[in-house]
Amino acid sequence: MTSPVSETQSFTLQFMGAAGVVTGSKHLLRTPEITVLIDCGLFQGLKNLRQLNRQTLPVEAASIQVVIITHAHLDHTGYLPVLVRNGFKGKIYLTGPTSALTEIILLDSAKLQEEDADHAIHAGYSKHSPALPLYTQEDARETFKHLQICAHNEWIELSKHIRFRFKKNGHILGSCFVEMDCFEKRIVFSGDLGKQESYSLAPPLIPEKADILVIESTYGDRLHPATSSEKELSDIIHDVIHKKGTLLIPSFAVGRAQDLMLLINLMKKKNFIPDIPVYLDSPMGKNATEVYRDFPDWHKLPPEQCADMWNNIIWVSDLKETYKVIDKPGPKIVIAASGMLTGGRVLHYLKNYLGQHQNTILLTGYQAAGTRGRALRSKVHEIKIFGSYYPVKAEVKEMATLSAHADQRELINWMKAIPNKPERIFIVHGEPSASYALELKIHDELGWNAVTPIMNETFELAGKQNIRGADATAPALPENVTK
Ligand SMILES: [Zn+2]
Structure with a gap:
C-alpha cells in the first residue's frame, strides 16, 4: 500500500x-x-x-x-x-x-x-x-x-x-x-x-x-423525537387494551422485529404493560432472531436477555396459523413483515383489521414513497390489498423513536x-x-x-473538485422537488 x-x-x-x-x-x-x-x-x-x-x-x-x-x-x-x-x-x-x-x-x-x-x-x-x-x-x-x-x-x-x-x-x-x-x-x-x-x-x-x-x-x-420508546409504546398498548383490539405492528423482519420484541419484554418485566399475547408472524423474523444467538460479539444483549426475547413470543409459521391468530379476540399484539406493507404476511392482517375502529396499526420505521405504509401515514381513506380496496377505520399511529x-x-x-x-x-x-x-x-x-x-x-475522484459526469440522468427525482 x-x-x-x-x-x-x-x-x-x-x-x-x-x-x-x-x-x-x-x-x-x-x-x-x-x-x-x-x-x-x-x-x-x-x-x-x-x-x-x-x-x-x-x-x-x-x-x-x-x-x-x-x-x-x-x-x-x-x-x-x-x-x-x-x-x-x-x-x-x-x-x-x-x-x-x-x-x-x-x-x-x-x-x-x-x-x-x-x-x-x-x-x-x-x-x-x-x-x-x-x-x-x-x-x-x-x-x-x-x-x-x-x-x-x-x-x-x-x-x-x-x-x-x-x-x-x-x-x-x-x-x-x-x-x-x-x-x-x-x-x-x-x-x-x-x-x-x-x-x-x-x-x-x-x-x-x-x-x-x-x-x-x-x-x-x-430529528427523532426526544420521548422514550417505552413511554410512547406503553401508551399505545394501553389504548389497545382499553379498546380490546389488536395492535398490528408492520415491521422489518431483521432488526426492527427484534428491537420490538426486546422492548415489549422489558415493559412486561417492569409491569408497564399487562402480559397480553405477542405474536411474531414472520418466518424470516424467526430465522433472523436465531442469528442474534449465533453472533453474540455483534450485539450487546446478554444471553439470558436473548433467550427471554425468544421465549416470550408466540411464533406463527404457516398461513393457516395466521388465520387462526386473525380470529383470536383482542387485546393482543401482532408483529408481522413487511415493514412498509409492500408484501408478506402483514397484508393478511391488514385486510382483516383495517376496517375496525378498535384496532391500531403502528408504523415504526421509514415508509418509502409509493408504499402502503406511506399511504397510511398520509391518512388515506382506503388501501388496495390483493386487488381490492379496504376502508381505513383502524387508528394509524407512528413511532419514530424506534428508527x-x-x-x-x-x-x-x-x-x-x-x-x-x-x-x-x-x-x-x-x-x-x-x-x-x-x-x-x-x-x-x-x-x-x-x-x-x-x-x-x-x-x-482523483482531483479535489466535484466534476460532475456527463452521463447523469435523473429518472427518480420527483417533479415537485427542485434543488
Ligand atoms: Zn438498512
Whole structure:
C-alpha cells in the first residue's frame, strides 16, 4: 500500500442507485486495478423505481471483480442474484452476521417474487406474459456461493493499491461502514448509520479519517423525537387494551422485529404493560432472531436477555396459523413483515383489521414513497390489498423513536468526529428533501461542500473538485422537488 502512485492515476465513482432516493444502493468504484461495487440493493417503493430493477445496469456484471456489502437489508443486497445471473464471477465480501442475514433475506425475497409472479398469472393482472419473477430461489442460492465472510476491523487487500475494512455502524446486526484505501485516498462509505442509543447495538464507530465520504441521508432533514420508546409504546398498548383490539405492528423482519420484541419484554418485566399475547408472524423474523444467538460479539444483549426475547413470543409459521391468530379476540399484539406493507404476511392482517375502529396499526420505521405504509401515514381513506380496496377505520399511529437510522443531528455529529476534513462528500440514500437539507446543514455547520448525486452520475475522484459526469440522468427525482 505504500508504493508511489502516479499523479495521473484516476478513478471514478458512479451512483447507480440510492441517488435522490432511499433504495437501490449501488456505488460503483472503477479504478485502474479493479472495479468494485459497494452494495447491490433493490429499488423499492414507487412503481417507477421498482421498474429500475428490470433495467440493464450501465456496467457489465462480468466486469465487476468485487462486491462489498455494508449490511443485509434488501435495499443493499436485493439485486445480488440478478448480478450473479448476469455474469458476476467475483467475491461478495460481508461480515458474518450480514452473510447469515443476507441468505435469509434473499431467499425470502426470491420466494415472494415467485409467489407474486404466480399470483399475477392466476389473477390475470400481469403486464408480462407470462409474469416473471426478478429472480428465483435457485438464483439466490447461486449467489451464496460467492459470499466471503470478513472479520471486523481487518484489512482485506483487493489489489496492489486497494484495500478495505469493515467497522461497526450500529444500524442492524452485522452492519458496518467501509473504510477503503484506494491509491492515495481513503474513501469511507457510511452504509446506513445507526443511532447513538439502541436496545441491542453499540453506537456507530468513527472513521479513522476520510478523504472522500459517501454518507446516507434517510433522516437528513429530521430529528427523532426526544420521548422514550417505552413511554410512547406503553401508551399505545394501553389504548389497545382499553379498546380490546389488536395492535398490528408492520415491521422489518431483521432488526426492527427484534428491537420490538426486546422492548415489549422489558415493559412486561417492569409491569408497564399487562402480559397480553405477542405474536411474531414472520418466518424470516424467526430465522433472523436465531442469528442474534449465533453472533453474540455483534450485539450487546446478554444471553439470558436473548433467550427471554425468544421465549416470550408466540411464533406463527404457516398461513393457516395466521388465520387462526386473525380470529383470536383482542387485546393482543401482532408483529408481522413487511415493514412498509409492500408484501408478506402483514397484508393478511391488514385486510382483516383495517376496517375496525378498535384496532391500531403502528408504523415504526421509514415508509418509502409509493408504499402502503406511506399511504397510511398520509391518512388515506382506503388501501388496495390483493386487488381490492379496504376502508381505513383502524387508528394509524407512528413511532419514530424506534428508527434504526441516525437523525440529522447524529449524522452531523458523526461527521464532525472524523479527525480530518474530507475533500469530497457525496450524499446518498435519501429522498431529495432529506439529502438537500443535509447538504445545507453540512455546509452551514461543518463548512464542508457536499454534493447529492443524481441517478447514474459519475464523478472523477482523483482531483479535489466535484466534476460532475456527463452521463447523469435523473429518472427518480420527483417533479415537485427542485434543488
Ligand atoms: Zn438498512
